[in-house]
Amino acid sequence: MEKREVEIELNGCPYRARIEPRLLLSDFIRHEARLTGTHVGCEHGVCGACTVEIDGTPMRSCLVLAVQARNRQVRTVEGLTDGWPDHELTILQEAFHEKHALQCGFCTPGFLMSLQPLLLEERELSEEDIQVALSGNLCRCTGYRNIVAAVQLALERIREVRNTGSSQENAEKLPQRR
Ligand code: FES
């Protein structure tokens, strides 16, 4: 099959390649761009492990062809903070760490990417809102309780930084709208 030229903005940097039109975005990210933080589980849109943001919206990269992402902005888990790859953990990543919200960690990048829009919401969020936001991602290890607890902790810290303007260091870790 004839290869196509694509340019995709990947974590803020333009990435050009000649690729087969049938190449999945998940394979493009992992094998072409070598960003292996995006995981591939089911490869048919069920588990959510491959979730990335395309133009700011979380999407399953195993259901998108790389050519469909041409000239669009793709953000992977590696690009969650500015200054990648020399970044510190985000508030949500720190909360996952503190609340033991992962065991094998295979599902974690997908959860982190799916949760980005929730972190930008400014209204009070209930446990049910968090469960709905998590409902498209599967985890075989944790039983989800600690993941919900981590999201609650992250939301609490984000609210604190927004309300009190607490330390510059923490302000830099706030989720950013893309
Ligand atoms: S690998 Fe894409 S949803 Fe499971």
Ligand code: FES
């Ligand atoms: S931590 Fe193992 S699948 Fe979620």
